[in-house]
Amino acid sequence: MDATVRELSYAQAIQEAMALAMDADERVFLMGEDIGVYGGAFQVTGDLVERFGPERVMDTPISELGGAGVAVGAALTGMRPIFEFQFSDFATLAMEQIVNQAAKMRYMLGGEVSVPVVMRFPAGSGTGAAAQHSQSLEAWLGHVPGLKVIQPATPHDAKGMLLAAVADPDPVMIFEHKLLYKMKGPVPEGHYTVPIGKAEMRREGRDLTIVATSIMVHKALEAAAKLEGEGIDIEVIDLRSIRPMDKDTVIASVKKTSRLLCVYEAVKTLGVGAEVSAMIAESEAFDYLDAPIVRLGGAETPIPYNPELEKASVPQVPDIVAAARDLVRGRR
Amino acid sequence: MPVEVILPKVDMDMATGKISRWFVEEGASVRQGDVLFEIETDKAAMEIDAPASGVIRNITGKEGVDIPVGSPVAWIYAEGEPASALPGPSAREGVDQARQQEAAAAPEAAEETGSALPTVRPVASDESSKLRATPLARRIAREMGLDLATLSGSGPHGRVVKADVEAALAGGGAGEGKAAAAAGAAPPRPMSDEAVLKLFAEGSYELVPHDNMRKTIARRLVEAKSTIPHFYLTVDCELDALLALRAELNAAAPVRKTETGEEPAYRISVNDMIIKALALALQAVPEANVSWTEEAMVRHRHADVGVAVSIPGGLITPIVRRAEEKSLSAISNEMKDLAARARNRKLKPEEYQGGTTAVSNLGMFGVKDFAAVINPPHATILAVGAGEPRAVVKDGAVKVATVMSVTLSTDHRAVDGALGAELLAAFKKLVENPLAMLV
Numbered sequence: 001m002d003a004t005v006r007e008l009s010y011a012q013a014i015q016e017a018m019a020l021a022m023d024a025d026e027r028v029f030l031m032g033e034d035i036g037v038y039g040g041a042f043q044v045t046g047d048l049v050e051r052f053g054p055e056r057v058m059d060t061p062i063s064e065l066g067g068a069g070v071a072v073g074a075a076l077t078g079m080r081p082i083f084e085f086q087f088s089d090f091a092t093l094a095m096e097q098i099v100n101q102a103a104k105m106r107y108m109l110g111g112e113v114s115v116p117v118v119m120r121f122p123a124g125s126g127t128g129a130a131a132q133h134s135q136s137l138e139a140w141l142g143h144v145p146g147l148k149v150i151q152p153a154t155p156h157d158a159k160g161m162l163l164a165a166v167a168d169p170d171p172v173m174i175f176e177h178k179l180l181y182k183m184k185g186p187v188p189e190g191h192y193t194v195p196i197g198k199a200e201m202r203r204e205g206r207d208l209t210i211v212a213t214s215i216m217v218h219k220a221l222e223a224a225a226k227l228e229g230e231g232i233d234i235e236v237i238d239l240r241s242i243r244p245m246d247k248d249t250v251i252a253s254v255k256k257t258s259r260l261l262c263v264y265e266a267v268k269t270l271g272v273g274a275e276v277s278a279m280i281a282e283s284e285a286f287d288y289l290d291a292p293i294v295r296l297g298g299a300e301t302p303i304p305y306n307p308e309l310e311k312a313s314v315p316q317v318p319d320i321v322a323a324a325r326d327l328v329r330g331r332r
Numbered sequence: 333m334p335v336e337v338i339l340p341k342v343d344m345d346m347a348t349g350k351i352s353r354w355f356v357e358e359g360a361s362v363r364q365g366d367v368l369f370e371i372e373t374d375k376a377a378m379e380i381d382a383p384a385s386g387v388i389r390n391i392t393g394k395e396g397v398d399i400p401v402g403s404p405v406a407w408i409y410a411e412g413e414p415a416s417a418l419p420g421p422s423a424r425e426g427v428d429q430a431r432q433q434e435a436a437a438a439p440e441a442a443e444e445t446g447s448a449l450p451t452v453r454p455v456a457s458d459e460s461s462k463l464r465a466t467p468l469a470r471r472i473a474r475e476m477g478l479d480l481a482t483l484s485g486s487g488p489h490g491r492v493v494k495a496d497v498e499a500a501l502a503g504g505g506a507g508e509g510k511a512a513a514a515a516g517a518a519p520p521r522p523m524s525d526e527a528v529l530k531l532f533a534e535g536s537y538e539l540v541p542h543d544n545m546r547k548t549i550a551r552r553l554v555e556a557k558s559t560i561p562h563f564y565l566t567v568d569c570e571l572d573a574l575l576a577l578r579a580e581l582n583a584a585a586p587v588r589k590t591e592t593g594e595e596p597a598y599r600i601s602v603n604d605m606i607i608k609a610l611a612l613a614l615q616a617v618p619e620a621n622v623s624w625t626e627e628a629m630v631r632h633r634h635a636d637v638g639v640a641v642s643i644p645g646g647l648i649t650p651i652v653r654r655a656e657e658k659s660l661s662a663i664s665n666e667m668k669d670l671a672a673r674a675r676n677r678k679l680k681p682e683e684y685q686g687g688t689t690a691v692s693n694l695g696m697f698g699v700k701d702f703a704a705v706i707n708p709p710h711a712t713i714l715a716v717g718a719g720e721p722r723a724v725v726k727d728g729a730v731k732v733a734t735v736m737s738v739t740l741s742t743d744h745r746a747v748d749g750a751l752g753a754e755l756l757a758a759f760k761k762l763v764e765n766p767l768a769m770l771v
Contacts (some may be wrong), residue, residue, distance in 0.1 A: 230539055231539055287468065288467070290493050291487075330487050330530060331488065
């Protein structure tokens, strides 16, 4: 391995990105509930308060709306705040600041101002945290022009996309799957960025395109490896960014494979997969489809507390294997 | 919402089916699993069960009429579900059924208020006339000037997919006439991998990827069998004299000392003698010791005899060069060495490439007679069956003799029937008079 590339966890990669950003630019600071001495609900900020002090690693009261308002206001005055939510579910409490203020300000003031705020949302199920702490609400924010919404799936991308977000003049919403925090992967030292709005081909194949987001990228890759033994060759695209969305990469892939399966953890109906599916149906790739487009998403239910039901409520590897096999074998 | 009853695909090649008889009448109550109707195919009659419980209505599938696979032939309504309107495509695509019922029940009210949103009542349509095809299948068909209506789809509900169009373009499928015209004289293609796998249930098989030997065998045999005009000649040879000579020769083998002790200097097999006999026969009939090329006949000076050796995962044909010049013991020892190295996959290419003919012997498995595929560039291959006691007629009396049937496969481009027969007669004469092999 290259000397400058280490194995870091997803959480460590984010922490390193935040430290680098703060080192490089004194306008960058962190806000969030219990991110100081406690180190954050998922220990992502860790001991940064010791390095940068409580003025730059700032604990906020238990008010997401208040915290988001301060962050948006600070960004308007030229600061570069990174605001952490304890759970992405609490974005609902801060919708006014995110949707009506942060996303609209630049447009409504004729480009006189911008809102370079970054918000981080620990998202997703699998931790036994029940219905109010396990949702995947990225599509809610993805629906709002003026925001950028990303879902890095690897430690490498978590760091590179956070640094791209800090440098971005507009509000960037980062959805981080909680089960990814401990996942390790190669992360280069120093500053680098991963562009927002560019999907990544994780695996090339000829029989089927799977477009996946966040943790589903890993499940899709696992499914693809299993199906390789059956002679099914799957292409896996990590969407990474849902607004803006990298249409070209998906269109080119579907034109090659003629089949599309969208896999995402959020509730299936009206989700990211619905958007990808419709985008393909409207595109030049339509004439290349040799099977219906299929979506695998979360069940139409609040995330259950019971661990077995919790697992059953979001797509798992066997679900992806079965759906992919049916598509390629002409059973759908 | 009513459940569609379709004409299912019950046979691989089935594009249409005939309902031979209905067991239920319009308006009858059926339970899921009840037999609804019987289909006749080329091979069998099959009873089709109800996919749901309810009341059967709109039986559109007439008895004795060819119906495309996947077409709806009736609908099953829930008990009490109104059947005022035939379910059209909009109903099946999920338009809110309750709203349709509301609109159907109170159309006047809607018209009176004027402010109500317009509602569209589903229109009855002939489902069977609707063609189902994927966008890709449609595009390829459009570009190739192929009429999709001439195809039968292999997808769910009879949907035409790319593979169906490609099969039609390659000359197969239901639309053979038009498709072949569009595509010109394309060679026939084997079934796609997908088409093969679709015939077997998931989990009922495992996939073993091909190694290079398997791929080479497949490629060369397809090439040989589809480009060489084979014909076959069979003859019976009496073996008793040859077996007796073999026993004598082996008994007379000098003993030589090796690291593992003493062993005979050779141990000749029947197959070794067949190699020698075929080599000498080719010398006697040199016109048959040839290879075909487009420009000229290649007449070989020596008989290089390939011998098919079965090895794990396939077979290989090492060659005994100039077999006509070699003694039986030399051929025997060379074969043992070649076969051992073949099994270890240690042969050099020059040891199995080329040759002027070949021997394939399945006698040790008790096979009486078979025909082998010529291994280019050879013009012949000799398939050897088991030597076994058989009744033969000699001088008007039935006697028992050890008889072996051999079949010569011949490339008709290079060797005609009479020439092949001459070669086979020379071979038989040597086998039945084996002392001639010693001089």
